[in-house]
Amino acid sequence: MTVKPLLDRVLIKMEEAEETTKSGIILAGSAKEKPQIADVVEVGPGGLVDGKEVTMYVKKGDRVITSKYSGTEVKLDGVDYTLVRQSDILAVVE
Template sequence: MKIKPLFERVVLESIKEENKSSTIILPDANLEKSQIAIVKEIGTGGNIDGEKIVFQVDIGDKVIYNKFSGHEISIDGKTYIIISQNDILGIIKEK
C-alpha cells in the first residue's frame, strides 16, 4: 500500500539522525519546528495558479522540513508526512 500525493505535495518518511561522525541538532527554540526525513513519493504535479509545478526534490533525498506543516500518518508501523514541497526547507547532501 502506498500514497500518491496530489499536486505539489510529497510524502516523507520521518527518520532519526544517527550519523556519529556528523550531527545535526535542532536547537531549543525551533526544536519542534524542523525535522529530517527521506522523500518517499513525489506528487502528481499539474498546475497551481496557472504555473506548472516543478519538483526540486527526488525520491530518496534526505530533507529538512517545517514540521508544523504537513499531515502525519502511520502505515504499517512507519510514520509518513504528506507535505507541500514548499514546506521543505532544503536537501541534506553528504560532502
C-alpha cells in the same frame, strides 16, 4: 500498500528524534525535539496548483529539511509518515 501523492505533495518519513543529549543525558519522550530531517518516500507529479505551474525539485530517496510543524501525519502499515507540500521543504541535504 502504496501511496502516490497528488500535485505538489511529497510523502516523507521523519528521522528518529535523539534519545540522548551530547553530554549523555537520556531525554524523556516529552522533552525530545521533533526532528526536521526526513527521507523522501514518494513525490507527486507537480502540475497546475492554484493557477501556477509547479515543477517538482525533490525526488524519491532525497534527504530533506522541512518546516518544523508542517504537513499532515499519516500512519500506513504501522509506519508514521508525513505528507507535505514541496514548498514546506526548505533544503535538500547532500
